Amino acid sequence: MPTRDTTRGIHLVDIPGSGVSEIRAHPEGTIGHLGLTAPTTAGSAGGRIDTLRITRPDPGLHWARAAITAAGERLVARGCGYAQVTLPTADHPLLPAFRALGYRELARTLSTPLGGQQPVDGAYALHALTERGFLAWLPLFRADYRDALRRGGIPAAEAEAGAGRWAADLTANRLDSHRHVLRSLSHRGVPVGHLWAAVTRGPQTRAFVLDVRIAPAHRGRGHGRALLRATENEALSLGCSTLGLSVFADNRPALRLYDALGYPVSGVVLLRRLTG
Template sequence: MTTTLRPTAPLKTTDDGERRCTYEVCVNSRPVGVLELSTDAKFGASHGQIQRLDIDEPDRRRGRATVAALAAEEVLRGWGCVQVRITVPIEARAALTLAGDLGYTTRGHNMVKDLTVPPVLPPASVSRAMTETEFPSWLARERAGYTRSWVERGSTEEQAAAKADADFTAYLPNGPATPSVRLRVLTHEGADRGDIWISLGDAYGEDVGAYVFSVEVAPEHRGQGHGRSLLLIAEQESLAAGARSIGLHVFADNTPAMGLYESLNYRYTRTHLFKAL
């Protein structure tokens, strides 16, 4: 049995070098599934993505997906990609196992929580809006931290900076005046302890009503429960805006954050993985 990829249409290439193509996965020329590949619009042409890999039910558990995934990597190498990324729904256990067997590393997770009743903040804790004068220094700190987090996970400075530019432009087009944005500061016993960035609407394709983009507690005040309070503020703001669910992303190496989100009844929905080519 020979498993091959057969393009369903010519390769699509944009002016900025982005590529995309869909293939039939074939066994002895018989179609048994579909594969979709692209480069990453935010990281550039050197980063590839397996957007979709579906094998028809009668041909599953025969190694077809493994061969197709390896063939996909060869295609992406031919495109000049040095890394490939995939996103797997948490319920797709077989796909997660296959990714591990093929040497993919988990980069992060999406998590979601259903919202019902507005929570109450701990005594002496209060939420307030971030001021216009506080915003520039907050933005510089957030952008630097966001860029650094991607560099630490294998991206170049240029790629990480480009992603930061794209994401902050997309999600904060008018700064603190962006209608869909809530920038809140937590004060406790009269002093600022941290801040949170909440986006209202389905900003990350998770079918949620709100999304937490950033939670930051001042280093000297960590370990005192203020991160939990900030997330309760996010729930308050989201419910007040009519949202009934809230999502967020967490990097896989941020064990304390994952523990906090789990304790607040967030559930995992998608896992993001990568592999060097």
């Protein structure tokens, strides 16, 4: 059944079996498509805008804003407390419409193709993370990840649960070297940082950095740059063709580092609280 909205002049018509709705206006007819996903994970209150395409000229983004508003209303009706969307570029034409309606940047994803080995100062070395090192690092990752989600607008209980799921999965599978790369970085024999990356194997094997950190006492000395370059070399040695990573929007030092290293943005994750 259509969902009508006379104040914005559009209505949504579901396409059976597709999870996508036509966005219709009068008298123009179909002006675009909208796809949504409501939560299926127990305890999750977040919905997602998977697809939003406006196929008619929309210079003032009127229809885009109307469709985004209608998406939020539908997600609230499905029990969602917040909405999330990922745009593929930092200058996407729909970004102003989302921002105008209160969507805030939660994180960015970046990805770079891997070519030859990168030069790394011989004073640095990557080592397999020991059990003792793992047990010391895991609570730091879990707390930082939880807190970053909360700062981005994820409800506290859901942020805690999400961080817990990551920690539990890694604890159970940390010895699976085909999936997880856990390393420590030393400089002149002194431990200065840690790395966690996940490897996805297939026709194009890819690595994705899930946590990269330099110990607070060792920051500001170029160790982060060395760790990223060493990570690229490690991924290349595992047969990976690309290296991706995600960084929270409020982590400005990391964003500056990745920009300086030439990592292009592959996604901008936006979030808006819909209730509460």
